[in-house]
Amino acid sequence: MKNHTFVRYRVIVTLGLLMxxxxxxxxxxxxxxVVTSTTDMAALTREVGGDKVNVEALARGYQxxxxxxxxxxxxxxxxxxxxxxxxxxxxEIGWLxxxxxxxxxxxxxxxxxxxxxxxxxxxxxEIPQGQVTRAMGDVHPLGNxxxxxxxxxxxxxxxxxxxxLAEMDPSDGAYFQQRFEDFDKRLTAAExxxxxxxxxxxxxxxxTYHRSFPNFAKHFGLDVIGYVEPRPGIxxxxxxxxxxxxxxxxxxxxxxxxxPYFDLKTPQSIGRETGxxxxxxxxxxxxxxxxxxxxxxxxxxxxxxxKAFNATK
Amino acid sequence: MRHxxxxxxxxxxxxxxxFAQQSAPSRPGQTDNAALLEKIRELEDRLISLEGQVRIxxxxxxxxxxxxxxxxxxxxxxxxxxxxxxxxxxxxxAVTQQQAIALGGAGGSAAKALNPxxxxxxxxxxxxxxxxxxxxPSLEMHESELGFQAIIDPYARGDFFLSFxxxxxxxxxxxITFTALPAGFVARVGKMRSAxxxxxxxxxxxxxxxxxxxxxxxxxxxEDGIDDAGISIQRILPAPKWxxxxxxxxxxxxxSGSAQSPLFKASAxxxxxxxxxxxxxxxxxxxxxxxxxxxxxxxxxxxxxxxLTQLYGMDATLRWKxxxxxxxxxxxxxxxxxxxxxxxxxxxxxxxxxxxxxxxQLGRRWFVGGRYDHSDRPETASLTDNxxxxxxxxxxxxxxxxxxxxxFTRYAGNLDAHELLMQVMFSLGAHGAHPF
Numbered sequence: 001m002k003n004h005t006f007v008r009y010r011v012i013v014t015l016g017l018l019m020x021x022x023x024x025x026x027x028x029x030x031x032x033x034v035v036t037s038t039t040d041m042a043a044l045t046r047e048v049g050g051d052k053v054n055v056e057a058l059a060r061g062y063q064x065x066x067x068x069x070x071x072x073x074x075x076x077x078x079x080x081x082x083x084x085x086x087x088x089x090x091x092e093i094g095w096l097x098x099x100x101x102x103x104x105x106x107x108x109x110x111x112x113x114x115x116x117x118x119x120x121x122x123x124x125x126e127i128p129q130g131q132v133t134r135a136m137g138d139v140h141p142l143g144n145x146x147x148x149x150x151x152x153x154x155x156x157x158x159x160x161x162x163x164x165l166a167e168m169d170p171s172d173g174a175y176f177q178q179r180f181e182d183f184d185k186r187l188t189a190a191e192x193x194x195x196x197x198x199x200x201x202x203x204x205x206x207x208t209y210h211r212s213f214p215n216f217a218k219h220f221g222l223d224v225i226g227y228v229e230p231r232p233g234i235x236x237x238x239x240x241x242x243x244x245x246x247x248x249x250x251x252x253x254x255x256x257x258x259x260p261y262f263d264l265k266t267p268q269s270i271g272r273e274t275g276x277x278x279x280x281x282x283x284x285x286x287x288x289x290x291x292x293x294x295x296x297x298x299x300x301x302x303x304x305x306x307k308a309f310n311a312t313k
Numbered sequence: 314m315r316h317x318x319x320x321x322x323x324x325x326x327x328x329x330x331x332f333a334q335q336s337a338p339s340r341p342g343q344t345d346n347a348a349l350l351e352k353i354r355e356l357e358d359r360l361i362s363l364e365g366q367v368r369i370x371x372x373x374x375x376x377x378x379x380x381x382x383x384x385x386x387x388x389x390x391x392x393x394x395x396x397x398x399x400x401x402x403x404x405x406x407a408v409t410q411q412q413a414i415a416l417g418g419a420g421g422s423a424a425k426a427l428n429p430x431x432x433x434x435x436x437x438x439x440x441x442x443x444x445x446x447x448x449x450p451s452l453e454m455h456e457s458e459l460g461f462q463a464i465i466d467p468y469a470r471g472d473f474f475l476s477f478x479x480x481x482x483x484x485x486x487x488x489i490t491f492t493a494l495p496a497g498f499v500a501r502v503g504k505m506r507s508a509x510x511x512x513x514x515x516x517x518x519x520x521x522x523x524x525x526x527x528x529x530x531x532x533x534x535x536e537d538g539i540d541d542a543g544i545s546i547q548r549i550l551p552a553p554k555w556x557x558x559x560x561x562x563x564x565x566x567x568x569s570g571s572a573q574s575p576l577f578k579a580s581a582x583x584x585x586x587x588x589x590x591x592x593x594x595x596x597x598x599x600x601x602x603x604x605x606x607x608x609x610x611x612x613x614x615x616x617x618x619x620x621l622t623q624l625y626g627m628d629a630t631l632r633w634k635x636x637x638x639x640x641x642x643x644x645x646x647x648x649x650x651x652x653x654x655x656x657x658x659x660x661x662x663x664x665x666x667x668x669x670x671x672x673x674q675l676g677r678r679w680f681v682g683g684r685y686d687h688s689d690r691p692e693t694a695s696l697t698d699n700x701x702x703x704x705x706x707x708x709x710x711x712x713x714x715x716x717x718x719x720x721f722t723r724y725a726g727n728l729d730a731h732e733l734l735m736q737v738m739f740s741l742g743a744h745g746a747h748p749f
Binding site: 060062063064067068069071072073075076079093100101102103104105106109110111112117119120121122123124134137138142143156159160233234235260261262263 | 361362365366368369464466467470490492493495497498499548549557559594604632634636637639640641710711712
């Protein structure tokens with residue numbers, strides 16, 4: 001019997017040693033594997049990470065980031081990841097937490113150094129004050145998570161990611177810093193151009209399907225007067241649609257923006273009633289072919305907006 | 314600790330804009346506008362980064378790192394914790410657009426932030442029709458499930474699900490998941506629904522039907538299924554890149570199924586039961602995927618230590634969800650085949666059963682589905698029950714659901730039952746997402 005126990009201990013010790021052997025050694029210098037929840041975070045990581053990191057996004061740019069299926073194939077990406085970057089503010093609450101738990105990857109667990117919530121770097125709008133209830137719809141209690149559509153936030157997020165990459169891989173710290181400075185310069189130039197292009201349209205009114213536009217609207221001085229959804233996450237109702245049509249007529253608002261993952265039926269009938277332009281804009285990089293980085297995203301959306309504003313003078 | 318750090322953040326926050334205002338007019342001549350603008354911009358960035366840190370601190374469970382209070386422009390890579398839904402302060406209910414520095418009421422909400430995510434799910438069922446074999450109550454608050462979920466520490470998370478029937482409470486699941494084990498292992502310890510097949514792992518409120526399939530009721534321990542105290546270890550297996558392969562091994566005390574007709578019963582301490590599951594998954598296209606699993610379960614039945622029951626299972630799930638219209642249309646086809654081998658006196662009984670079902674999402678709120686059932690009875694395999702169901706589901710929102718199901722069952726001996734089941738389900742609070 002005694003012998004038995006001894007054998008058992010030996011087995012446990014051997015198993016333990018075997019497991020320890022599996023642990024990745026920190027010394028070897030290799031590319032960091034970064035997985036991001038959305039394409040926008042991936043695009044910003046690519047800007048600062050350059051060829052020193054492998055970047056992959058889980059959701060596609062034309063997909064509703066609230067409702068992504070937690071596919072097991074994502075686990076294959078997550079278990080190899082050194083760093084997971086999420087948008088945060090509960091945008092991914094329906095799918096990312098179980099993936100993190102099941103990934104079997106200690107590095108990216110919430111609280112570990114390989115988990116980065118990018119919302120901490122950005123200016124967040126629409127933070128609910130006071131009691132939050134579901135009567136408000138699927139409201140995000142920590143603020144509006146669609147914050148990346150402001151170039152200033154893009155810069156802040158990129159800086160945060162660059163700092164984080166430098167922390168994880170200090171030997172390439174200068175490289176990431178230099179990449180960020182380069183990105184900053186290009187973004188500042190592009191921003192001047194975008195600001196110039198949008199200047200004539202400051203104060204113009206528009207309606208969006210979901211509340212995914214506040215940061216863009218704030219940056220470029222646009223006025224979002226209403227939403228096709230009566231409340232976040234609640235599909236349009238006839239009463240609300242009628243009210244919205246009346247509001248748009250009263251306010252002389254004639255542009256409706258729709259995210260690529262929503263049905264166009266209601267927006268189009270609103271468009272017919274009010275003589276509005278219905279525009280499928282892109283909230284994320286990768287939503288259409290040729291919109292493959294953060295700059296092209298703004299180029300694309302600003303182009304669409306200017307066309308719509310000009311058509312509804 | 315938290316209070317002092319928050320106070321420090323606050324002080325720095327308030328001080329920095331003041332500082333900016335003072336320095337601006339002191340030398341108006343020399344400072345050119347661009348430099349001033351840059352300075353303002355830098356300060357704005359610092360402010361936003363501080364706001365971010367405050368936000369993280371507020372929703373964080375662990376005490377903040379020492380360096381976090383300093384107003385360095387470079388934010389620390391602070392690990393935020395899964396946000397809780399606790400509101401910051403009690404006052405107006407409106408969502409304000411205004412971007413005030415929301416620091417108020419941090420004391421109260423900081424304490425609340427340590428609470429687990431709490432949810433309650435109500436499941437009300439009413440049944441009309443005639444069933445002489447397995448009659449159901451006309452109106453029933455079938456189950457009220459309370460969930461408590463939280464991250465325990467950097468190495469583990471905890472999940473509790475208590476299900477209240479109309480009388481009595483049952484610990485449906487309560488386990489710790491070790492998420493930071495070496496070599497990609499994920500371990501669970503506690504009471505849990507075992508990984509036998511698909512339906513056995515699912516809580517009532519995520520089923521696409523009001524009831525559970527006949528084969529589950531007959532061969533896999535009824536509504537509770539294989540749900541027992543034990544240990545579970547799972548790991549993703551090495552495989553070609555396009556294939557996801559995962560193995561799960563579980564050891565349980567050996568008590569499963571309903572009290573009246575247990576599936577497994579531990580008459581002695583050594584009568585443990587074991588479950589093994591192999592899952593393979595493949596993305597066929599970006600909107601279609603196939604999920605196939607093999608399961609095995611083994612335990613001692615109610616006749617005693619010398620009488621084993623073994624179950625073999627195969628499950629297949631085909632999912633289709635177009636990414637651009639994922640909230641409007643989807644299809645899930647599912648099937649499980651289960652073979653039961655039960656030692657009993659005088660002969661071993663070999664029973665077989667399966668269900669096959671399809672659910673199509675018609676629009677954002679409407680789902681329609683059907684299911685075919687077939688199952689032998691485990692103790693008398695020559696008796697076979699068959700059934701078919703049609704299901705219509707309506708979702709007012711993500712958090713409530715109304716469902717109707719017409720169920721026809723032909724029990725062994727040509728006893729027919731026609732029933733109409735109505736279900737209302739509603740969910741309160743922050744219920745964590747369930748595994749895919």
